Amino acid sequence: MSRLREWLADGLLITDGAWGTELQARGLTAGAAPDIWNLTHPEQVEAVARAYVDAGSQVILTNTFRANAIAMDGDLAAVNHAGVAISKRAAGQRALVFASIGPAGKLLAAGEIDEGQLQAAFAAQAAVLAAAGADALLVETMSDIAEGRLAVDAAKSTGLPVIASFAFDSGRNKDRTMTGATPEAVATAMAAAGADAVGANCGAGVEYAAALCRRLRAACDLPVWIKPNAGLPVMQETPDGTAIRYDMPPDFFASHYAALREAGASFLGGCCGSNPDFIRALVRVRCASS
Amino acid sequence: MPDLKKLHEAIIDGDWKTAAAVTQAAIAAGEPPLAIVTGCLVPAMDEVGRRFECEEYFVPEMLLSARAMKASMEILRPLLAATGAQPVGRVVIGTVKGDLHDIGKNLVAAMLEGGGFEVIDLGADVAPQRFVETAAARNANLVALSALLTVTMTSMKTTVDAFCAAGLRDKVKIMVGGAPVTQQYADAIGADGYGDSAGAAVALARKLVTA
Numbered sequence: 001m002s003r004l005r006e007w008l009a010d011g012l013l014i015t016d017g018a019w020g021t022e023l024q025a026r027g028l029t030a031g032a033a034p035d036i037w038n039l040t041h042p043e044q045v046e047a048v049a050r051a052y053v054d055a056g057s058q059v060i061l062t063n064t065f066r067a068n069a070i071a072m073d074g075d076l077a078a079v080n081h082a083g084v085a086i087s088k089r090a091a092g093q094r095a096l097v098f099a100s101i102g103p104a105g106k107l108l109a110a111g112e113i114d115e116g117q118l119q120a121a122f123a124a125q126a127a128v129l130a131a132a133g134a135d136a137l138l139v140e141t142m143s144d145i146a147e148g149r150l151a152v153d154a155a156k157s158t159g160l161p162v163i164a165s166f167a168f169d170s171g172r173n174k175d176r177t178m179t180g181a182t183p184e185a186v187a188t189a190m191a192a193a194g195a196d197a198v199g200a201n202c203g204a205g206v207e208y209a210a211a212l213c214r215r216l217r218a219a220c221d222l223p224v225w226i227k228p229n230a231g232l233p234v235m236q237e238t239p240d241g242t243a244i245r246y247d248m249p250p251d252f253f254a255s256h257y258a259a260l261r262e263a264g265a266s267f268l269g270g271c272c273g274s275n276p277d278f279i280r281a282l283v284r285v286r287c288a289s290s
Numbered sequence: 291m292p293d294l295k296k297l298h299e300a301i302i303d304g305d306w307k308t309a310a311a312v313t314q315a316a317i318a319a320g321e322p323p324l325a326i327v328t329g330c331l332v333p334a335m336d337e338v339g340r341r342f343e344c345e346e347y348f349v350p351e352m353l354l355s356a357r358a359m360k361a362s363m364e365i366l367r368p369l370l371a372a373t374g375a376q377p378v379g380r381v382v383i384g385t386v387k388g389d390l391h392d393i394g395k396n397l398v399a400a401m402l403e404g405g406g407f408e409v410i411d412l413g414a415d416v417a418p419q420r421f422v423e424t425a426a427a428r429n430a431n432l433v434a435l436s437a438l439l440t441v442t443m444t445s446m447k448t449t450v451d452a453f454c455a456a457g458l459r460d461k462v463k464i465m466v467g468g469a470p471v472t473q474q475y476a477d478a479i480g481a482d483g484y485g486d487s488a489g490a491a492v493a494l495a496r497k498l499v500t501a
Contacts, residue, residue: 020441032388107393109350110357144350169469171345178393180348233440233470234478244440244470272440272470 004136004161004196007096008223008266014286015059015098015227015269016052017278023048023063035067036074038082045083049090055276056283059267060095061138062087064129065102069121070113077128084132098163099134101125101151108146109179118147122154130158138225140165141202143178145189152193163225163267164190165199168212174204175212183212187219199225202271206230206248206256213263223266230273246273254281258289294321294330297362301334301404302341304354306361313362323369327406331359331366335404339489349397352488356400363403377408379499381432382425384412386445391438394468397488398434405492407432418445418452425453425462431499434491435481437468446471447479454480463498467491 007013023034026044037045045063052060064083066072072079080099087097104121106112126137137155139162142148148164155162166186170176175183183200190198198220200212209228216224231248253270260268270278293312300308316326338355341347347355381402385395392414403409410428412420425433433453437443446466453459463482466475476484483498485491 020439024441029388105391105393107350107353110353110393110396170348176345176348178349180345180350232472233443234472234474244444246440 002161002196004163004223012261012265012286013058013096013267014056014279014282015225015267016057016061017270017274017276018272019048019061019063019065021272022051022275033066033072035063035065035072035079035083038063038079038086039075042082042086046086046090049087051276052279053090053092053095055279057269057279058095059098059269060087060091062097062099062129062134064125065100065140066105068101068104068125070104070106070117071102076125080125080128081132084129084134088133096135097133098136098138099129099132101129101137101139101155102141103143103147107179108144115146115150118150119154122151123157126151126155126158130160134160136161136163136196138163138165139195140199140227142166143181145179145181145186148186149189149193152190152195156194161196162194163197163199164193164195165201165225165227167202168200168208169203174208175215183215184219187216187222191220191222195222197223197225197266199227199267201225201227202229204229205232206253206270209256210259210263213260213265217264224264225267226260226265227267227269227271229271230278233273248273250274250277250281253278254285257282257285294326297326297330298334298337301331301355301358301362302337304351304358306354306358309358310361310365313365317365317369323366323373324375326362326366327370331362331404332406335359335401335492338404339401339492342487342489349393352397353400356397356404359404360400378406379432379495380408380410380428380430381434381495382410382412382421382428382430383434383436384416384421385414385436385438386442386449387415387417388445389437389439389442390414391436394438394488395436398436398467398485398491401488401492402434402495405496407495418449421449422452422456422458426456426458431462432495433462433464434495435464435466437466437471440470443468443470443475446475446481450480463501465491465494465498
């Protein structure tokens with residue numbers, strides 16, 4: 001049995017919620033790269049990680065989403081290493097740490113970048129995340145199957161379990177990625193690439209997640225990772241200026257728990273718009289339903 | 291006899307080499323440059339937009355078509371300038387301050403260009419003042435703002451506000467788009483329009499410049 005399946009032996013694991021907005025609440029300026037805070041404000045990053053562990057997250061991620069050589073400049077080895085170290089300190093023995101690998105932000109199909117550059121960037125990031133002691137690697141918010149495959153290959157070479165999660169936010173039914181990939185195509189390709197789990201994160205919102213989960217689950221024999229957005233952002237005037245907030249209440253988000261478990265989700269958390277209150281709400285619903 | 295049907299197909303298929311070659315041949319055969327744009331490029335990119343709307347095309351296909359259209363436009367642009375032909379409108383486009391994402395912005399820029407607009411692309415992480423100065427200096431009648439992140443979409447409002455402060459708000463129409471942006475947000479910050487896709491952006495831009 002794979003390590004991933006051992007972790008899931010007692011049932012669904014609750015993961016974490018959004019990090020960027022939580023870091024902003026702690027002073028990260030709009031538009032600044034959150035990953036750099038692993039070096040400049042490690043105590044604030046750790047406070048976010050700890051808030052999720054305290055809320056009941058059994059899996060937390062790392063603040064390393066953009067820390068690949070194509071999306072970001074700087075000492076990426078240090079940023080990635082610190083990101084894992086921070087999350088591990090916050091998790092202690094209470095949660096697993098899955099290290100986040102996000103997309104490069106450039107499109108292969110448009111010729112903005114080639115496979116060799118992507119492969120090198122993902123391999124460098126994955127190696128540092130693994131060496132720093134991550135429990136698993138999460139390739140997330142992918143749109144392009146070819147890029148996802150390169151990231152999974154790089155992540156697999158570390159020997160850690162690998163989850164491949166895509167953002168389904170396009171098409172009339174919000175069931176395609178930006179490049180047009182369906183859940184079936186994603187699940188089949190990622191299973192073939194050797195991913196230990198497949199998933200859907202970010203995307204259109206929690207109300208679309210159960211259908212995506214069911215389709216991913218039906219298309220491969222792997223556990224499914226689900227981390228949807230909490231609705232869409234709205235603007236709010238505050239005394240300090242204009243703020244963006246999400247208007248979905250945590251309890252409404254958590255009310256999708258039963259449908260998502262039914263649909264076959266093995267990992268469940270939130271993406272943009274969620275916060276530790278959403279994780280607490282999920283934990284409450286799970287306690288009440290078991 | 292220039293084969294403009296072949297140019298139309300090359301753009302829809304995203305074949306930039308054929309698009310460039312057929313454009314050259316058409317010019318050599320005496321086809322007026324403006325007729326190639328209005329009779330071929332614009333309808334071809336409209337068809338690309340239509341295929342996007344009905345989910346035959348996604349972002350990669352659109353980018354390839356845009357590249358083919360650009361290959362043709364690069365040949366035509368100097369010729370058009372020499373004839374004094376006026377574009378449908380002049381648009382300053384960019385991703386707002388703090389945001390480095392440019393895939394969506396590039397797509398909208400290409401679709402607008404394919405739609406007959408003159409496009410001044412300021413790139414990503416563009417400060418409000420640069421939008422204002424460029425729009426004024428280039429006498430643009432349209433400004434298109436992109437943001438991918440919820441944490442940077444507030445820069446759209448500061449950009450709209452900068453046009454107001456500069457006294458230029460009634461000189462330009464401002465359109466906004468990007469993953470977290472909604473019609474409600476566009477209304478709230480005082481933008482003139484919102485497009486939920488690159489195809490919708492072209493239709494919106496045409497509507498705004500003729501309004």
